[in-house]
Amino acid sequence: MEVAVHDLDLAYGDFTAIKSLDLTIPDGESVVLLGQSGCGKTSTMRCIAGLETPTGGTISIGDKTVFDGNSGRVVPVYKRNVGMVFQSYAVWPHKTVLENVAFPLKMKGVAKARRRTEALAVLELVGLAHLADRGASMLSGGQMQRVALARSMAMSPSVLLLDEPLSNLDARLRDDLRVELRRIQTERGLTSLYVTHDQQEALALADRIAIMQAGRISQLGTPEEIYGTPASASIASFLGVTNVFPVAPGSTSRALELADTEVVLRTDRAVPAVASSACIRPEDITVTLDSGNDVSDLSGKRGDANHLGGVVRIAVFQGSTIRCKVEIDGGIELDAVCPPPSTGVLAPGARVTVSVDAAAVKVLPDEVPSAETRAAVAA
Ligand SMILES: Nc1ncnc2c1ncn2[C@@H]1O[C@H](COP(=O)(O)OP(=O)(O)O)[C@@H](O)[C@H]1O
Ligand SMILES: [Mg+2]
Incomplete structure (x- = not known):
């Protein structure tokens, strides 16, 4: 679903982290938010997810307004249907791979047999179906990130938000998983916002790159445009x-x-x-x-x-x-x-x-x- 952020402001006390930010992620597109550490990428993502309440502006997902600074409308996280993957391996170590992935479906009230089928289908997609019954604590870092990705996709989110999901992995694994993420993204036609400070990652994963500097988007374009014609x-x-x-x-x-x-x-x-x-x-x-x-x-x-x-x-x-x-x-x-x-x-x-x-x-x-x-x- 299309995600539209308009005139977004976010302050932490006296500090303005996001300034009149406009960003549209068209349905089925992968937009990468690229910028130096501290420029406000995670804050922007958290506002879209509903983990942070902006100071002003509007955010809509599909045709639903999830935040409106004027009317005070704030839709809570669990009603936004966003999938999230973070830098740290957020998997439950005491559950199996399958249980990890099926968990959001359980929360949604999906029946047990269907949970298993659907969880296996996304595990297939990330190449982990053969490890479905293994304990999650037995996995490598790269595998844990795949589990986190599978779990975030299991609930068919309207938008997938990924915050530097590969930055804890070693270089080789990062390259492999990057290519795989791109494949899944295009195969599934996922609408996603991917946050990174790594330009190679941005060039590889984006339909469009949004360059973020000091709390605002300073350039938006295809990887070719951004690489060939930087705006400043x-x-x-x-x-x-x-x-x-x-x-x-x-x-x-x-x-x-x-x-x-x-x-x-x-x-x-x-x-x-x-x-x-x-x-x-x-x-x-x-x-x-x-x-x-x-x-x-x-x-x-x-x-x-x-x-x-x-x-x-x-x-x-x-x-x-x-x-x-x-x-x-x-x-x-x-x-x-x-x-x-x-x-x-x-x-x-x-x-x-x-x-x-x-x-x-x-x-x-x-x-x-x-x-x-x-x-x-x-x-
Ligand atoms: N909870 C918070 N309270 C105060 N300042 C914060 C908080 N979270 C982030 N910041 C500040 O906001 C700015 C943007 O942070 P962040 O969105 O995490 O940047 P990025 O993800 O691009 O590295 C930074 O200067 C950071 O120190
Ligand atoms: Mg960050």
Whole structure:
């Protein structure tokens, strides 16, 4: 069922955790709420579940309003039909796997035989049917999370809320379970809100990603949109764009001056009128050793690229790529991820030429303006 959150506010005493948040999860879609720790993700989820009473705004699930700050309407948790999975393994250790999963059905008054059939069906879905009669305390962390997931799905919830459910698992298991979650999500057409601070997880699991910063949603888009076109430098930086440099006022696309440095770049983007930064993905940087004719090879060949001289400070071999930090003449350090050079070695101290296509230099406003700032500018 569609979940619609409108103009949501939540305060803990004097502290405002959520500010006029708008978010719609269309029926059957997986929306991932992605943001740094402390930005308000869990609080938002708890408001939807009914575990927290917002200060204002409205929340509806399907055509039912479950919270309305104006009328004071608050529908209790157990009448919202939401399924929840948390970071900690919330399974009952003294019950069997099957009993864990069948429990919500028992609460609903479903007859015993049907409870077993339905519980087995969801256990099948999460790949645990063969362990139905095992004690839950005998399971591994990954299996316990599957049980928690199966239990939350057993009652056919209108919406499934998942709060960093994979973060306690080791890397390998997390990858596997992530793929499986996506399969279940698409197979079942579940409406879900998934909360995480991990961008890889968000990119893998989302139909749409909502970037949350300081209690509000600053960007909403498909994983491709968010990854390819972050709305601000702070979002880009959060998404792993390690090269972020404030742009000096008065800069233009042809002469993009990096503040407090001698470095001038070119970009094919318009420079915003507000405080902005040049953002460059490490993968978009080419590093070439300055040995003999390499430099002359570069000039002229790539007319649209920026070429900067520098010295390698750190180089880390990563298998198919090398990650290096290059101190650029003129006062910046660039982080690059590139294939090993065909001849020579990218080692600390080596003189190099760094090339970046103008198209790869993104000039983004430092922050997404909030609704209040936009209104103030318009006035
Ligand atoms: N019960 C509470 N009382 C006071 N402050 C809280 C409470 N719960 C969360 N907060 C604060 O609200 C902010 C958002 O918290 P939370 O929603 O848990 O963030 P996230 O899940 O994104 O890490 C944080 O600054 C946190 O310290
Ligand atoms: Mg949290």
